[in-house]
Amino acid sequence: MSSQAANIEESTSLSPALSEPAIKNKKILDKRIVLILPLIALITDLILHLSLPNKQSFTTTKVYPSLLKAFLAAYLLVLILSFFIKPLFTKLIERAPLLTAVFLFLELWDIVTLKLKLLPLPYFPGPDKVLNSLTADWQLLGVSVLYSLRLLVVGYAIGSILGLTAGILMGWSKKWNYWIGPLLKVIGPIPATAWIPIAMTIFPTSFWASVFLITLAVWFPVTMMTSSGIANVRNAFFEVARTLGADRKYLIFRVAVPAAFPMIFIGLFMGLGASFLTLIVSEMLGVKAGLGWYINWAQGWAEYSKVYAALIVIGVIFSSLITLLFKIKDRVLIWQRGLIKW
Amino acid sequence: MVNPAPKPYSEADVNGGEINVQGINRIFKDTEGKDIVALESVDLKINPGEFISLVGPSGCGKSTLLRLITGLDTPTGGELYLDGDKINGPHHERGLVFQDPTLFPWLNVYDNVASGLAARKILKEKKYEVSEYIHLVGLEGFEKSYPHQLSGGMAQRVALARALVNHPKVLLLDEPLGALDAFTRMQMQDELVRIWQQRGTTMILVTHDVDEAVYLSDRIVIMTPRPGKIQEIMNVSIGRPRSRNHPDFLRLRTKILEKLHFAKENNLSYYI
Numbered sequence: 001m002s003s004q005a006a007n008i009e010e011s012t013s014l015s016p017a018l019s020e021p022a023i024k025n026k027k028i029l030d031k032r033i034v035l036i037l038p039l040i041a042l043i044t045d046l047i048l049h050l051s052l053p054n055k056q057s058f059t060t061t062k063v064y065p066s067l068l069k070a071f072l073a074a075y076l077l078v079l080i081l082s083f084f085i086k087p088l089f090t091k092l093i094e095r096a097p098l099l100t101a102v103f104l105f106l107e108l109w110d111i112v113t114l115k116l117k118l119l120p121l122p123y124f125p126g127p128d129k130v131l132n133s134l135t136a137d138w139q140l141l142g143v144s145v146l147y148s149l150r151l152l153v154v155g156y157a158i159g160s161i162l163g164l165t166a167g168i169l170m171g172w173s174k175k176w177n178y179w180i181g182p183l184l185k186v187i188g189p190i191p192a193t194a195w196i197p198i199a200m201t202i203f204p205t206s207f208w209a210s211v212f213l214i215t216l217a218v219w220f221p222v223t224m225m226t227s228s229g230i231a232n233v234r235n236a237f238f239e240v241a242r243t244l245g246a247d248r249k250y251l252i253f254r255v256a257v258p259a260a261f262p263m264i265f266i267g268l269f270m271g272l273g274a275s276f277l278t279l280i281v282s283e284m285l286g287v288k289a290g291l292g293w294y295i296n297w298a299q300g301w302a303e304y305s306k307v308y309a310a311l312i313v314i315g316v317i318f319s320s321l322i323t324l325l326f327k328i329k330d331r332v333l334i335w336q337r338g339l340i341k342w
Numbered sequence: 343m344v345n346p347a348p349k350p351y352s353e354a355d356v357n358g359g360e361i362n363v364q365g366i367n368r369i370f371k372d373t374e375g376k377d378i379v380a381l382e383s384v385d386l387k388i389n390p391g392e393f394i395s396l397v398g399p400s401g402c403g404k405s406t407l408l409r410l411i412t413g414l415d416t417p418t419g420g421e422l423y424l425d426g427d428k429i430n431g432p433h434h435e436r437g438l439v440f441q442d443p444t445l446f447p448w449l450n451v452y453d454n455v456a457s458g459l460a461a462r463k464i465l466k467e468k469k470y471e472v473s474e475y476i477h478l479v480g481l482e483g484f485e486k487s488y489p490h491q492l493s494g495g496m497a498q499r500v501a502l503a504r505a506l507v508n509h510p511k512v513l514l515l516d517e518p519l520g521a522l523d524a525f526t527r528m529q530m531q532d533e534l535v536r537i538w539q540q541r542g543t544t545m546i547l548v549t550h551d552v553d554e555a556v557y558l559s560d561r562i563v564i565m566t567p568r569p570g571k572i573q574e575i576m577n578v579s580i581g582r583p584r585s586r587n588h589p590d591f592l593r594l595r596t597k598i599l600e601k602l603h604f605a606k607e608n609n610l611s612y613y614i
Contacts, residue, residue, distance in 0.1 A: 236444045239414050244458035244508060245434030254461070258448040335448045335488045 034096040035079060041103035042072045049110055049128075055117035056126060063135055064110070064128035071103070125305040134309040140294065141313055147289035148279060149317070151207065155214025156275045160268060163219045167226020167267070171260070172252055177227070184223055192217035192274065193281045200286050210282040217278040218271035225267025229260030262336060265329050272325060276318050358391035358544030359435065359511030361411060365420035368406050368570075379569035380406045384420070386563065386572060388512075393538055393545040395555035396563045399602065403570020404548045404563075408514050411546065412438050424512065434462060437505030441517040443497040445489040451500050452476065452485040458508040468507075475503040478537065495526035499533070506541065515547040519554065531557055535582070552598050556591055557584055564601055574601060 046068045082089040106127055112118045114126030134141070166184075169176035192213045203209035233256050241255045257264070283292025291314050298306035363386040370378045381403040388394050396404040409415040410422060413432040422429040424436065432438075445454050456472045459465040465472075476482060479499035489497055498518060505513060515534075519527045531554060538545050549555050555562045559578050566573045576598065580590050 234444075236440065236442065237446065239412075239432075240438065240440070240444045241457070241461060242414065242432040243412055243434065243436065243438040244461050244504065246461035250461045254457075255446070258446070261448070335450075335490070 031093055034093055035082075037100040038075055038096055038103055039072070039079075041100045041107065042068060042075065045103055045107045045110070046072070048107060048115070052111075052115045054114050056114045056121060056129075061128060061132050063131045064126075067131060068106075075099070122302050122304045125308065129305040130308040130312070133303070133305040134312065137306060137309065141291075141310065144289060144291045144294040144310070145313060145317065147287075147293075148283065148291045151210050151283070151287070151290060152214065152275060152279050152321075155211045155279070156218055156272065158211065159215040159218025159275065160222050160271060162215065163222025163267065163271065164226055164264070166219070166223040167264070168230060168252065168257065170223065170227035171230025172256065180223075184220065187216075188220035188224065192278045196282060196285055199282075206282075206286045206288065210279070210287050213282050214275045214278045217274035221270035221274060222264070222267040225263045225270070226260065229263025229267075230256045232263075233259040261332060265333065269322075269325060272322060280314070357511075357542045358389075359425045360390045360423075361386070361388040361512060361544065361546070362423040362426075363387070363407070363411070363420070364422070366407070366410060366417045366422065367419035368403070368410065368415070369418045381410075381417075382569035382571055384570070384572055386575075388544060388546060390425075390511075391542045391544055393535075393547070393558055393560045394563060395547045395549055395559040395561075396565060397549060397552060397555050397598065397602070398565030398570075398573075399567055400550070401570075402565040402567040404565050405516055406570065407565075408516050408546065408548050411512070412436055412514055414438075434458060434508040435511045437508055437510035437513045439498070439501050439505050439513070439515050439518045441520040443489070443494075443501040445492075445497055445500055445504070447489045449488075450485065451481060451487050451489075451492070454489070454500055455503045455507055458504055462508070471507055475507045478506070478540075479503045479533070493526075494522050495530060498522065498530065502533075502537070506537065506543075510543060512544040512546060515545065517548055517550070520549070520551075527554075534558060539582075552595055552602070553586065556580075556595050556598065557586060562598060564598065 046065060049065060049068070078088070078092060082092045109127050113124050114128060166176075166180055170180050170184075171177075195213055195216065196209075199209040199212050200206060203212060237255050237259055238251055241251055246255065279290070280292040280295075283290040284296045287293055291310055295307050295310045298304070298310065363384055366381055366384040367379070368381040370380055372378055384403075384407060386407075396407060398404050406415065410417050411429065413429050413436065416430070429436075446457060449457060452472060453460075455475055456465055456469075459468050459472065473482075473485075476485060479502055481496060481499055481503070484492070484496065489500070492500065501518070519530050522530060534545070535558060537543075545558075547555070547558060556578060562576045562578060564573045564576065565571065576594070578594060580588065580594070584591060
């Protein structure tokens with residue numbers, strides 16, 4: 001009894017002296033341990049995938065394990081580099097938990113589908129099957145991407161040019177606002193996809209019908225944000241510009257438009273989102289090409305692995321487009337504080 | 343503050359313009375449609391190259407008068423002339439600097455100063471002047487900075503350079519130093535005197551800082567409110583450079599303050 005008490009006393013009396021450097025040490029250790037977690041997750045992924053018997057009756061390929069091996073190699077390379085490059089090291093420590101979560105998710109997906117068949121087929125194929133569709137069907141997917149991008153670019157370009165023009169006119173002149181304003185208020189809120197039946201009959205080809213729909217979808221938010229952006233520009237900017245000798249063209253394009261650009265950008269961003277939606281829906285309903293069509297077509301054959309493959313492609317492309325838009329914005333809005341982050 | 347040596351300017355021959363204000367009335371309507379007389383029969387002749395200040399309590403119409411001279415506002419009655427030409431609308435000959443520098447936030451310092459030349463489509467020929475004026479206000483090295491990175495005093499220097507690069511005959515200053523701290527303010531007052539002496543531009547300053555008016559001006563116009571009128575015009579015959587402690591300076595300052603105080607009392611009794 002007494003010796004135990006003495007022991008406890010001893011340990012407690014020792015601990016304060018030890019605690020500070022010990023905690024510091026522990027913290028550093030914890031930080032580094034994080035770096036190993038993605039490795040452990042990846043290796044478990046591989047082992048489980050290769051060792052457990054399959055319950056889903058697909059023929060498995062080497063695509064998924066190769067991908068895991070590629071991830072493993074890439075991660076190891078980055079890890080080694082990070083010991084020499086300080087910023088990479090801090091970034092990697094920051095990102096390691098997220099990477100681990102992603103790899104664990106892959107594992108979970110593999111197990112509940114391919115290995116244990118907890119989810120019904122054909123709706124929930126395993127990662128190997130989806131990857132297989134992605135690689136095997138890349139030509140058709142590639143063509144679909146090109147068709148979708150063509151439609152998106154043409155529709156978005158026309159829509160934003162019209163939207164900017166209408167927005168500038170409305171924001172600048174009361175007369176234009178009087179005439180376009182009500183049109184915007186009535187036509188704008190109608191979802192562009194609701195026009196599909198009419199668009200498909202009015203336009204000679206489904207391509208131009210879809211361009212019309214995307215244009216409409218982009219036009220509304222761009223016009224709305226541009227006109228209110230310009231209408232809200234501080235009057236003092238115009239007054240100063242006028243005393244500097246500015247004419248109307250300068251006032252509109254060199255004062256009003258740049259001053260309204262933060263708002264215009266929000267319109268362009270909203271328009272981009274609307275254009276994605278309209279693109280996929282109109283491809284699903286009328287156009288005979290593109291990613292929306294591909295999804296529909298794959299579903300028709302009950303090839304859900306291809307649907308997932310197309311979803312991955314759509315995710316990557318649309319996310320890149322938004323990133324591109326934000327990159328452009330950061331360039332143009334370098335003068336602004338507190339940027340919206342993407 | 344680095345004081346750059348006076349440089350020969352390309353349009354050094356541009357001297358100040360003469361402003362003639364003749365029988366100006368300016369009546370505003372309030373929300374109920376009632377008339378508010380901001381200025382009533384104001385006559386004022388400002389000599390070429392003169393530094394003149396408008397002082398008075400708020401609501402005396404001094405800023406209104408300044409806006410009329412810029413051409414951003416039009417009088418209800420009477421006429422204004424610059425060198426004998428009637429003023430109708432803003433013109434780069436009459437530069438303006440507000441209390442708020444109102445720099446274009448999307449342009450850096452260089453492009454802000456250049457904006458007047460760009461607006462008049464003569465930037466290509468006069469590009470060298472942009473750097474000259476950035477030098478004049480002592481902001482070399484800040485050409486690439488954006489307005490949100492500048493202090494209040496620096497921003498106001500940019501605003502000054504932006505107005506001056508157009509070689510205005512008249513520079514209208516609407517409490518340009520009102521938002522600055524006391525030190526920066528005094529520094530900027532000396533800058534104003536230096537630039538004025540160097541350029542020979544006619545300066546019209548609206549201020550409610552009597553010290554500032556006495557320190558800077560050749561003449562001080564004292565205005566009274568409701569309706570805005572010129573009460574008295576005082577000559578400041580103190581030699582330059584001026585000292586804020588000189589007995590003449592203090593005497594004049596006290597005199598003007600007394601007059602303003604009197605104006606205020608007068609105004610109050612009007613309400614009782």
